[in-house]
Structures are given as structure tokens and as C-alpha cells.
Amino acid sequence: MSALVVGALIVDARDRVFLQQRAADRKLFPGCWDVVGGHVEAYESPLAALQREIAEETGWRLARVLHRVAEGTWEADGGIRTEVDYVVEVGGDLSAPRLERDKHPRYAWFGPADRPLLDESVRRSGSAFIRDAVTAAHAWLARTPAHHRKDISDSL
Numbered sequence: 001m002s003a004l005v006v007g008a009l010i011v012d013a014r015d016r017v018f019l020q021q022r023a024a025d026r027k028l029f030p031g032c033w034d035v036v037g038g039h040v041e042a043y044e045s046p047l048a049a050l051q052r053e054i055a056e057e058t059g060w061r062l063a064r065v066l067h068r069v070a071e072g073t074w075e076a077d078g079g080i081r082t083e084v085d086y087v088v089e090v091g092g093d094l095s096a097p098r099l100e101r102d103k104h105p106r107y108a109w110f111g112p113a114d115r116p117l118l119d120e121s122v123r124r125s126g127s128a129f130i131r132d133a134v135t136a137a138h139a140w141l142a143r144t145p146a147h148h149r150k151d152i153s154d155s156l
Contacts, residue, residue, distance in 0.1 A: 006049045007037035007085035009069060009133060010060070012094050015141040016111045017134050020057070020097075020104035028076055032121040034104070034130060035085060047156040050086065059098030060090035064151040067140050070133035085133045086156075087140060112138045 010018040019033040036057045040049040051062045067087040074081050097107055110118070118131035 002080045002082065004040040004046065005037060005081050005083040006040055006046050006053065007035040007070075007083055007133070008050055008054050008062070008088045008090075009035055009085055009137045010054070010058070010088055010090050011066075011137070011141065012109060014109075014111070015138070016109035017137055018058075018094075018097070019108055019110055019130075019134070020099060021106040021108075023103055023105055026103065029121075029125045029127070032125045032130070033108075033110075033118055035133065037083075037085070039081075045156060046084065047153055050088065050156075054088070054090060057097075057100060057104065058090070058092070060092035060094070063089045063091045064149075065153045065156060066149045067137075067144075067152065069136045069140060070129070072129045074127065074129065083129070085137075087137045110134060112142075 019035060022029050022032050022034050024031045036054055038053045040046055050065065054060055054062050065086050065088050068084065069087050070085040072083055074083065099107060115135065118134060122128045122131050
């Protein structure tokens with residue numbers, strides 16, 4: 001069984017990426033830092049899934065999709081997941097996300113200097129996907145001035 005998963009690398013005005021820490025009792029990647037996201041349901045597009053997941057996991061609303069930053073596959077529950085992550089901007093109070101505390105008890109805004117915190121997640125999970133996606137997002141943000149960032153939602 002194969003499923004599509006979308007991830008949102010939410011950025012703030014300082015080009016930091018929002019991550020939430022998975023609860024220690026989660027079956028998949030316990031205690032690791034993760035992006036907002038989840039499975040694309042059969043009835044929805046990847047864009048609709050991004051909108052839904054951002055609202056469910058943070059209370060914010062998707063404003064713009066800026067860049068497709070990463071794609072990878074992983075296995076869970078006997079099936080293959082293909083994950084596609086996007087750099088996005090959101091609307092709402094970025095200082096007060098509405099977390100699903102039972103699933104994600106903590107959050108942080110990560111800049112390029114925060115990579116050591118992500119390295120710990122790599123050690124715990126055995127996967128560098130999130131760290132590499134955040135690193136790629138920071139690289140894209142650094143080379144793309146804010147006034148050149150365009151909404152690519154129509155391409156999803």
C-alpha cells in the first residue's frame with residue numbers, strides 16, 4: 001500500500017522554520033522534531049491536504065506555497081509513504097500555535113544555526129529527511145529574496 005504525505009515547512013518573517021516535537025509515546029519517530037503535515041486523503045488534493053493539516057495542527061491558515069523543497073519515501077505500518085514537503089507562509093498569530101498537545105507537546109522556530117537540535121532527531125529516528133528538508137528550505141530562502149518569492153499553489 002502506498003500513500004502520499006504532504007509536509008509544510010512554515011516560515012516566519014525571519015526565515016525560520018516552524019517545527020513541532022512529536023510526543024515521546026508516538027509510534028512513529030517518538031520525540032523527534034517534525035514538520036506540520038500528514039496524509040493526503042482520497043477525496044483531496046495535495047493543496048487541500050496542506051491547508052487542512054496546517055489548520056488542524058496549528059490553527060493557522062495557509063497563505064502561500066513558495067517552493068517544493070523535498071521528496072522522499074519511508075515505510076510505516078507495512079506501507080510505503082511518499083512525502084513531499086513545501087516551504088509555505090501562513091496567516092495567524094505565529095507566536096501562539098494551537099498545538100495538538102497529545103501529539104506535539106512542544107514547538108520551536110529553527111534557523112540555520114539550530115541544526116544540532118535536528119541532528120539529535122536524526123540519531124533518534126535513523127532518518128535525516130526532516131533535517132535535510134529544513135536545511136534545503138534555509139538554503140532556498142537564503143538565495144531567494146522575499147520580493148522574488150511567488151505563490152506556486154496552482155502547480156499542486
